[in-house]
Amino acid sequence: MSALKLVSTRSLSRDEWLQWRYKGIGSSDAAAAIGKSPYTSPLALWLEKTGKKPPKDLSQKDAVRWGTLLEPLIAQAYAEQTGKKVRRVNAILQHPEHPYLLANLDRIIEGGGILEIKTAGLRSQGFWEGGVPEHYRIQVLHQLLVTGKSWAEVAVLIGGQEFRTYRIEPEGGELSELLQAEQAFWRHVTEDIAPETDGSESSGKALQWLYPRSTATLVDYTDHGAMNQLFRELIQARAKRKASEVHEAILEQRMKESLGDAEGALFLQGKVLWKSSKDSQTLDAQRLIQDHPDWIAPYWITKPGSRRFTVQVQEGD
Template identity: 30%
Template sequence: MKIVNLSQRTPAWLAWRAQGVTASEAAVILGRSPYQTPWRLWAEKTGLCLPDDLSNNPFVQRGIALEDTARQGFEERHDTLLLPVCAEHTDHPALRCSFDGLTESDEPVELKVPAQKTWDAVAREGEDSLAFGLYWVQVQFQLAVAEAARGWLVFDPVRPKVRALEFVIERDAGFIEQELIPACLQFHEAVRKKQEPTPDPQRDCFVPMGEEALQWDRLAAQYRAAERRAKVLEAELKGHKAQLAEAQSGLVGLMGEFLLADQTDLRVLRYRQQGSVDYATALEALMPDLDPTLLESHRRPASERVRVTLKGDDAQPAPAEPDTPRRRRRKASAQASAPAADDSAASVTETTLEPEPIGYF
């Protein structure tokens, strides 16, 4: 391997990584990652799409903050020193590694500071766990660059009374030479020549090109204008509803104990409506041992939904609604069913289409 004199997490280090293929990208390139596709990685490296900003991710921040502690823990357990260095493959300099540490015998040590849930899964499932499978590829990449016979994969949550899980990773020469290196070099060439891999419609973003891009811009402008007008009308409607509620409250107050009033062109009827049954609570109380999977046969067909998010200057948050029990129930239901997303600074419109079966991934 060829050692590269760079300090990790510096601008020069980021530029060096961007010009090659790194160990952390290997599982994505091979199509083994559930978190990112080869097309998305290609799009980010060619500038077609912006990468996700993980700088404020608490798990990423914690991993960076505790990496030195995890490194020291390994050094103490194995009476060795780990050297965090950057290196390139001797024959294929596009293959690049930022090692968490190399032992005195140049064995790579990959340190992970996982969340408790991940650690529990690795402790329970071992080499069959998702995390192990992803990072096994990463260590094989490091073994290829370091020209080492074995390496280490360590899951250390750096928590009191929680032990580190250590795996010795033996070099898989067949996998490295026949699958890993060819795929990574081919991907690097695709990035260099801007040869787009086939996107996955279920996981990747649609990027309009040519005439479609012009149509997209026109429709997006139409949507923004309609959204701005809708907000004005919604605010006006909200004001009228507030006036209606105020007048109704006053009329009911004037009626006293009477249930009916019919004066001029206005009729007011007070009545009591029976509350609905909370079937979820009733089912839990009446049949606490019911297997939830039995309810799946009674589930209505899934419906496809569309969420449109306005980003930028037009994304003004809507005025807050009064906090009522009904609104809290509605909000809780929406949070339970909606996909996770940070829409705190964006305007979101969600549309329900006609029910039809959809695929899950």
């Protein structure tokens, strides 16, 4: 089985490329689709794939720009270090049996493998110590699933100077499990049914985007068993969090009391710092408003209100 070439990318504009990506799950979407992305939740990805919300334009972010600029150099370094020839694939590839599974490959390795190219900052170095980070591994497994190839290598440049390579081969039923999980996500897209929230910041932002304004209505769940159970669990979770926060605050305050004027302390497992920050200047906006209201009048803008979630517990519950 080999992938189909859906469309050439040689002359595609960014907008055209995005339109093609709406048609399926790309390799960079795979981790988000199955709930394994540290950045994007299934709900946020669903909003994009159903066309409800445009995807973020990351092309001008420094990390993305430098990654694009360094990609050919890293590919060249990989070829020189390994002696393996690599070539571009200027096309969006499509799974022959599951047309919603798409992939863009950085390079093909002569001999039948895929080369995925990454750049990472020094702060991300630790994530690579145990191998390829999970969400990147899923990205590569998705590429293997689409193309039918049996192995891939990841070439990463860390901190602009440390070059590493990692080999990825599917283990056990990894590809079939990935296929099932992606099929489940795509059903949410085709049936226009939102996937469950997952507690992530991305999921919270997606909900805020879906329901930005409230209406003056109260839903009566007093006779709804499942929702009342959910409410009880929420109350319990908040109580545990509050107790944990209080305990942490007590420990922190005792530590500060012990430090006194010292800016920090060393311990067997690390250190704490309680340093003074530099003095800074700030605008006394309230005084400016009081003394010169006519000056600032042209600069007032209306900021849309946001929705705030609160929990009120009845006495005796």
